[in-house]
Structure formats: C-alpha cells, structure tokens
Amino acid sequence: MTRITALTTLQMILLGGMLLHAESRSWRSANGNQSFRAEFISSDGSSVLLRKPNRKTVTVALNNLHSSDRDWVRQYLKRNQARAEARITGDCFDTLTYGDGRAVVETKLRGSPVVSKTLDGELVGRTGLNGIYHTSVAGEEYRLFFEWSDDNELREVTLRGKSAASVEYAKGLRQQWQGLVSSLRSSHGSPVQATGYPPPEELTGGKLLGSHLWHTENGHSILLCTGQEKGEYLVAVRFAANKIPPNVLLEVPAEKTEEASRGRKQSAPAGL
Template sequence: MRSWRNAEGTRSFRAEFLASDGVRVTLKRGDGRIVTFAMAKLHESDRAWVRGNIDPKDLSADAPAPKGAAFDQLEFGDDRNTVEKKLKASKFVTAGLDETFLGRTGLNGIYKTRATIGGLHCYLFFDWNESGGLREVTLQTQPVGKGRYITS
C-alpha cells in the first residue's frame, strides 16, 4: 500500500499497485475496491514509479500469449476478425448494435452477456497487443446509483 497523487499533485489516496499495461493502471484501494484508469491521471512521480515496476516483458508484442481461453471461446492472441467470428457464434453474449456499425464503433461495449450478473448485464471491452492479438477481455456493468447496492 502506498500513497498516490492526482496529476496536479493536489489530492492523494492510498492504494496497492496491482497491474499496468503502460497506458492504464489498476490499483486496489483501502476499502477493497479495484479501480483501473489512465496513467495520465496520476502525478508524474507516480507514473515513473509504475513504469519502474512493470516487467518489460509484459508490454512486449513478442511475449507469448497465455494459454487457454480468455472468455467463452475467445483465446489470448486471437486477432480481431477471429474475435468477431467467435462473438457472433457465442451463446453467452449478444450484440447490442447492428454489425454494419462495427467498423465505426469497434468492439468495445458492443457485446453484452445474455445472462445477468447481480441483475446487471456485463459489457465486453477488449485490449490488444502491438501485433493485434487479444491481450485482455474486461467485463463491465453500466454504472448504477448507490441506491441499487444492498448494504448490510
């Protein structure tokens, strides 16, 4: 756990560093919440700390993709066309947009889970390595107000 500052250096918070892809950083706050955001939102000294704590092989386009499925039939290293074909054939997700618009919008946030998790659909977001292979699949729900959360 360490202190982190915003880009201007005017606000700070404590969190544990979990990961970074060189563009975004993922931290675990003291309340247990995991947050991911652009590194540009961090103070330069914190960005330098992150760069110094990223294993360079993690950012390499030549690094071998992990073995196994990333989500459903998607596998790490799949190219965009393969990912699109697998998503169209998937029984777990559905497209929320006509496929004729995919060229304009890209894949992020277009596909959502057919089943809900906690009453919410999850939308799929993708990250690609430098050679165009699938590096990450993230599932995100739409933001909801505090009133929707059950606290006990």
C-alpha cells in the first residue's frame, strides 16, 4: 500500500517544549532547603526549562521542585491554554484564508476564541509565528506552524500535536489519530486516499507521513499525518492551498483500509 509521504520536514517545525514568555522568579528544591533564581522559559508539563543569571539554560523535572513552584507552573500553563475547542471543518484552519499576509494572519489569530499565544510580542518578532500559537481539538493540544509563498502569503497551516514516547504510539496516539479520522470524515466526507495507521518503522527521517487525504470543494487539501523525531511520535493535520494529487492505492475500500492493511505487505513510501 502506498502512503502519502514527505509532506514537510519536522526539523522545520519542531521547537521542543511549549514556548512561553520568559519570567524571572525564585525557585526552591522539593524539600525547600535550596533556592535559586532563574527565568522560566517553557514547560512540557513534566519538566521546566529555566535560564540562570549566567544565561545558561537548565531543564529541571517538576518533581524536583517545591510544591509551590509546581503549582505556579500548572497555573501558568492553565492561563495559556486555548480558550475554546477548535473545529477542523473549513478549507483552512479557523478563519485563516490562503493568500493572507503575515500581518493579517497574526491579527486573525489574536482575535480568535480558539487560539492562544504563548510568547510575547518582542520574541515573536525574532522567532516568527511557528509554534507560538496553540489550539485544542477534541481535547488534544496542537501548535500551529505556517508555510508562506515567496510573496509572504499563507499557503499551508499545520496543527502539530504533542510528542509522545514510543509506548504511546500504539495507544494514546492511535486513539488521537482515530478521533481525527472520524472528525475529518464528518466534516469533509470520504477521503480521496486513505491507508491504515502507519507502523512506527515507517516513520523515519524527520518527516510527516500522510495516511489520509481530503480535497475540499474549493480545490484545497487536508492531510492527516503521523511523524517521528528523536524517538518520539506525534499526530498532525496539514491544511494546504494546493490540490495534492493522491498516490495509487491497492484496491482496498477506504472504510476498511486499516483492517485490511494488517494482512498486506506495505510498499515503500512514495513522494507526492
């Protein structure tokens, strides 16, 4: 079975943990006997990235911090959660339109009830928009990444889910992927191409591997993808302005591709 491959390199979009506004404060050890001052840079929910006064950064597990510091981090993350659930029902994400300029995109994102920004304006100017905004779909958090034309017009938006360890690929991430299949089918009908849940050995090279492709009424594309980077896995949804042609699939009904693929030998991925 041929899959949709080489959608975009994860090296271009992976930024590690959730980026947040740097804030200097005092931190204490779990037993409260030691303290130090550092800037809070980011957190993935299980550890924090801190910058010391000498500008060196350190990663500290939340369990090694005092309970008051852990509460502070949880409250900070809670304040930066997306305010409402996003829906993946249109040609592009939320109110964004292909061809929008960067300023228009940022204005729309700032005004959206389903999007939150996790970095201050000064740092956004230095890093661009990728990974700065996040949203929630069906209870799962996704960060937004963008691709632009040579004229700085929007041509792609990718919702990248949280990375998870390999043990979660066959469990939680599979359920997340199945939920997105159901949501996208409900909104956009049957895909023009569909394969089963990719085995982990197919996810190599830091690329997103597409399993499902939809064409919208206006000639755009939506792809459901999985990916792997540095031993961790993720699920992503890619909105693209162009009409991506499907690869040739074996004669397997779209509704039964996942079950049927278990008994078939997978062919080598082919690029679009």
